[in-house]
Amino acid sequence: MDVTVYGPLRAATGSKTVEVPVDGDTVGAVIAALVDAYPRTESQLVDEAGELRPSVRVMIDGDNAEYSDRVPPGASVEIFPAMRGG
Template identity: 55%
Template sequence: MGVEVTVYGPLRSATGEKQMTLSPDGGTVRAVVRELRAEYPRTESHLLDDDGALRPSVRVTVDGETVDLDDPCPPGGAVAVFPAMRGG
């Protein structure tokens, strides 16, 4: 069973779609982000800083709850990724 991922902001143009189903290798949020980058390489600049770490302003939720990368992500979970937003 895959994970339903919804992306917002500039990630939509990087993926070409708002929602996708991913099948990450591993049951963590980190595995989902890794799979998103693998399937949609253009997302990398929106998600990662120059050191390869997740940008501090990127927010990820699972089933509506804000999570950290090492938190579990159950099969069938609903993941939302909010990239850094510019402007003000």
């Protein structure tokens, strides 16, 4: 599945859009696949308890998505980590 990442996630993935093998059809499965493929993304996406950080936004086909939401085949997935600065 192609995943587009923004902000500091690009430094961890080396590219704006990456392809990751996803085992499942939920936002959580996409996040897990991204962390497996790019371990440096973990601290930006999940907290110590393994939960998605509240500041992370996931968009599926342009709509906000929750951790348990289904990701249809061929959907556009975008992940926005917390942005810092002013």
